[in-house]
Amino acid sequence: MTDTSNPDHTLPSHFIRHMIDHDLASGKHDGRVQTRFPPEPNGFLHIGHAKSICLNFGLAEQYQGACNMRFDDTNPEKESQEFIDAIKADVNWLGFKWHGEVRYTSAYFQQLFDFALQLIRNGKAYVCSLTPEQAREYRGSLTEPGRNSPYRERSFEENLELFLRMQKGEFADGEHSLRAKIDMSSPNINMRDPIIYRIRNVEHHQTGDYWKVYPMYDYAHCISDALEHITHSLCTLEFEDHRPLYDWILNNLTLDSLKNACLELGNLPDDINYVLPEQTEFARLNINYNVMSKRKLKELVELGLVNGWDDPRMPTLSGLRRRGFTPASIRRFCDIIGMSRSESIVDVGMLEHCIREDLDEHSARAMCVLRPLKVTLINFTDEQAQTLSLPRHPKKDIGNRQIQFGPTLYIDETDFEQTPPPGYKRLSPGDEVRLRGAYVIKCEDVVRDQSGKVIELLCSLDPATLGQNPQGRKVKGVIHWVPAEGALRAEVRIYDRLFNNANPDDKVLGDFKNCLNPESLQVLTDCLVEPSLVSAAAEESFQFEREGYFCVDRFDSRPDALVFNRTVSLRDSWTKTNG
């Protein structure tokens, strides 16, 4: 990635790296680091997932280990192949390579089922026939212990028979469940005989209609980790209370059976010491002015409040991509936000900083006039027209672009002010300004329509100012422009934050949708871009000088009808302090 051009960027230390260093020093996993990224394919990935992706894949890279890509697909009702495809595309786009083939928890359903049989045989699991409502009642509450299920002491023969019949499809959803026999009075509710298998008579996107019982996350995840010989199982804070269960499941299965299954799957080099995986939690990512929950993002999509999962205003990876964010900028962001166990809300300015940093260095410059205002040069004729050559980048030598300079051109409406405020450095009546890469011009007259709106500026040009400063006076400002001859019409989509409130999740708002920013999308259809942009490729990024960074929309832009998305504006210390 572009990190190679930034030798200053060193990997920050954090508690997970410290832990791994410690494990490695003690020889715990024979010096191996095996991680995994385990999304459920029930939605699109967002920037919060990027944190996890960068962590898991990044750690594997740093320690010469490996990171598996695994779809945690134990709940067929909410999942689909569409999401699987989108997630794989996003991870690839971010630039990470997973170890071997893509894994699926569903590919372990048989092993998982066999391990359940083992638990039943050893009296560690039983079939419970309480209804969901009754089960909730028996579970107790946060402050009161639960009560044992009346089915808790069924014989193992009966449990075995019932569980087999559950899988045969003899029962309706919810009629029975398989539960781990742990402790109904545990202060940790996850340990009150958690359900590990439920009946679901539905088709699974990977396994079809073969299975009638599906394992729960807590049961499947730890075993899947063990089967893939994961050394460090990293997840977010809300799973902290699940860790005792993660360990309980693995510790109540025989180590040999786990190891053998792992060996059979080819996930364990036979000369290596088999150690069970351990779960470690980190804080999930929150960014102000954004929502990060899959449920809320899905709601925005389904209610049509945004134009799909890849709407450029969405914090999804596909949205950020379409907006013009680069994989390098997102990886960099994940690096600088750090890793800790304290819940925090990162300023969206950090993300903006990362994309500006990347695009400033790598994107070509170009000129685009968002709101065209005609300028006619009164002392310059068609015969004097010439071709100007401007560098594509102010610091890096990536060639030049050609621009026609003639007597008619366009500047931005906002670069002219009839009565300029103090400190104004643009064009105003009787004043001079430089046209970027060209001459200094002076506003001699203003043409208005009946309503008084300025529709044209008549300016004079100082022929001695091409490539050099005028004698005896200082010209304060530089503005961008586009030639009337050859400029291309373009649509430019300007995006603002999706929410007006820094914390859309705040309960006092009632609903997060109450603070949607009605002006988050502004479409400008009469923009003019310089001729060199005819050859702009889909997704290519440019800095439109003095405006910001823009990319060619990967879906809607055509050579004869260009569409640009503003990724982010330039930093601006002028409009920040003035209107």
Added chain:
RNA sequence: UGGGGUGUCGCCAAGUUGGUAAGGCAUCAGAUUUUGAUUCUGACAUGCGUUGGUUCGAGUCCAGCCACCCCAGCCA
């Protein structure tokens, strides 16, 4: 009022076995600049949720408070 966590600058976040508060973002000031961009320079926590205690010395140890987050899906 059960259990599990977290509290270091406006926002993130480092802080080895206690030794006298890294860095980034943002902000402010100045320099350079044919992008009010970039770049550069400088400023920005006697303070580490709070109250006590131990100590020559505490963000780091101890105790008590306070605040916030997570958990009662046959979701993940």
